[in-house]
Amino acid sequence: MERFTDESQAPFLTTGLAQYGADYYAVLGVPLGATQDQIRQGYLKAAKLLHPDRYAGSEDGRGEGNMLFSGLVTPAYDVLNRQNRRQEYDLMIRLLATKLLSTNTPLPTVPSLIGGKTKASLRSAYEKALEGLAKQQYKEIAQTIGVFNEISQLNLAYLILNDKLPTEAPRPAPEVDVPEPSIPAAVIPTKNWSERHFERGQDFLKRKQYREAIQSFKESLRLEPENADVHTHLGIAFLRQGYPGMAKSEFQKSLTLDPKNEMALKYMRSGDPASKVSNNKAGGKSTPAAPEKNILNKLWNQLNKRL
Numbered sequence: 001m002e003r004f005t006d007e008s009q010a011p012f013l014t015t016g017l018a019q020y021g022a023d024y025y026a027v028l029g030v031p032l033g034a035t036q037d038q039i040r041q042g043y044l045k046a047a048k049l050l051h052p053d054r055y056a057g058s059e060d061g062r063g064e065g066n067m068l069f070s071g072l073v074t075p076a077y078d079v080l081n082r083q084n085r086r087q088e089y090d091l092m093i094r095l096l097a098t099k100l101l102s103t104n105t106p107l108p109t110v111p112s113l114i115g116g117k118t119k120a121s122l123r124s125a126y127e128k129a130l131e132g133l134a135k136q137q138y139k140e141i142a143q144t145i146g147v148f149n150e151i152s153q154l155n156l157a158y159l160i161l162n163d164k165l166p167t168e169a170p171r172p173a174p175e176v177d178v179p180e181p182s183i184p185a186a187v188i189p190t191k192n193w194s195e196r197h198f199e200r201g202q203d204f205l206k207r208k209q210y211r212e213a214i215q216s217f218k219e220s221l222r223l224e225p226e227n228a229d230v231h232t233h234l235g236i237a238f239l240r241q242g243y244p245g246m247a248k249s250e251f252q253k254s255l256t257l258d259p260k261n262e263m264a265l266k267y268m269r270s271g272d273p274a275s276k277v278s279n280n281k282a283g284g285k286s287t288p289a290a291p292e293k294n295i296l297n298k299l300w301n302q303l304n305k306r307l
Contacts, residue, residue, distance in 0.1 A: 013148050023151075028080065052066065101160060110153060228255075251267050
């Protein structure tokens, strides 16, 4: 099963939702889908309980508290407190839940969630169980890691169960049963996951967020390694991030897979990494990206000297 984020919280969080990616909700001790106020309160609580003054008599405690705060709490708040980043993160969690359902992934053993008949009753049981765990979080450094993982187990079980349950309680069967066509369980093909990562990478590229674009294109290639277009776009992202050697390697991979890939050919032949291939079949002209042209030309020259 592929990860839904590139970030890893090991060796702290290793079970539950955290085994598939970073579980920021578990770190702040707030429920999935929490309000912004709940997220802020979770962060302030962690900041207070991990403050160095609380461990004035223990160098080990102070060091571990600082490590937990800077390595887990701050990154979690940085994502969940920013609307755009949180929306992307929540979307990937929902996609993961659907994928886990389609592959019949076994549920973690969480007795407190057993017996929920609707989404509403499951949510109530989930929030009650999480509230009890959150009260223990950060009180004792030695117990913190264990609580992290318990909450992440709870989050994973809730995600899978919530997708299985109806919004309302099932109604009594009608007197005359009319057979309905069977609907197969939702399955997300590997290609769809690859395309989603590719689309995210293209969006990051347009916004000049090259580091995020590179991560998304790599995720796409992990699922569909022989996609020439993704290799080409990854090369562009590398080039604009300042890695001309890696960029040329991706363009070459693209042309190996598709010798007629116009965009990769344009970058390799022109020696101008700032050029963009036009989709106008009649003209077939390229348009330079003016703001970055001089810088990228220098990078391309460096590339030609090295390789």
